[in-house]
Amino acid sequence: EDQVTQSPEALRLQEGESSSLNCSYTVSGLRGLFWYRQDPGKGPEFLFTLYSAGEEKEKERLKATLTKKESFLHITAPKPEDSATYLCAVQELQGGSEKLVFGKGTKLTVNP
Amino acid sequence: NAGVTQTPKFRILKIGQSMTLQCAQDMNHNYMYWYRQDPGMGLKLIYYSVGAGITDKGEVPNGYNVSRSTTEDFPLRLELAAPSQTSVYFCASRPWTGGAYGYTFGSGTRLTVV
Numbered sequence: 107e108d109q110v111t112q113s114p115e116a117l118r119l120q121e122g123e124s125s126s127l128n129c130s131y132t133v134s135g136l137r138g139l140f141w142y143r144q145d146p147g148k149g150p151e152f153l154f155t156l157y158s159a160g161e162e163k164e165k166e167r168l169k170a171t172l173t174k175k176e177s178f179l180h181i182t183a184p185k186p187e188d189s190a191t192y193l194c195a196v197q198e199l200q201g202g203s204e205k206l207v208f209g210k211g212t213k214l215t216v217n218p
Numbered sequence: 219n220a221g222v223t224q225t226p227k228f229r230i231l232k233i234g235q236s237m238t239l240q241c242a243q244d245m246n247h248n249y250m251y252w253y254r255q256d257p258g259m260g261l262k263l264i265y266y267s268v269g270a271g272i273t274d275k276g277e278v279p280n281g282y283n284v285s286r287s288t289t290e291d292f293p294l295r296l297e298l299a300a301p302s303q304t305s306v307y308f309c310a311s312r313p314w315t316g317g318a319y320g321y322t323f324g325s326g327t328r329l330t331v332v
Contacts, residue, residue: 138318149324150261152320152321155320203266205263205266206310207263208261210258
């Protein structure tokens with residue numbers, strides 16, 4: 107059973123068309139929820155860490171929010187350069203050490 | 219500041235061959251991780267290390283081995299390569315203070331086993 111589920115799998119937007127990506131999780135004892143951006147052929151690039159329900163963080167056109175069961179990545183007035191795969195991951199304690207568990211990602215395409 | 223450096227970037231192996239994927243970080247991070255990423259799947263944890271001399275298995279460790287003799291280096295060894303090990307491999311690191319500043323990932327090694 108997936109612990110981290112992202113939706114939709116793929117999203118196509120027109121430039122300037124705002125939308126949201128969803129990440130739902132089932133881990134208990136959340137020790138952080140992470141958002142990453144991944145461009146083709148590159149490693150994941152860190153965007154945000156959220157730790158508690160109600161927390162919000164912003165970076166340029168991106169805003170991440172967190173509830174007790176899910177997180178949203180809001181994209182306001184996106185540009186073509188925002189096209190990428192966005193990965194959500196939760197940090198949980200396993201075997202005495204913290205590790206990241208990833209979702210499968212949402213591939214975002216922004217058309218000019 | 220190079221961050222996390224992975225070599226090689228690409229490699230083709232024949233079934234049964236062995237190789238070592240190199241990972242080095244210059245941020246003095248205690249924690250280091252190896253993930254593999256397959257198309258349409260999330261990153262899966264192979265092995266991790268909490269410091270020099272300490273390693274442990276992740277979710278998908280079969281067919282791999284690791285060592286951590288220094289803080290900087292965390293090589294991943296593939297013995298007797300199989301087609302199922304065709305994947306993109308990412309190394310990551312973070313400081314002991316936690317993930318507030320994120321885990322730093324390398325640019326990956328794309329491995330094909332034929």
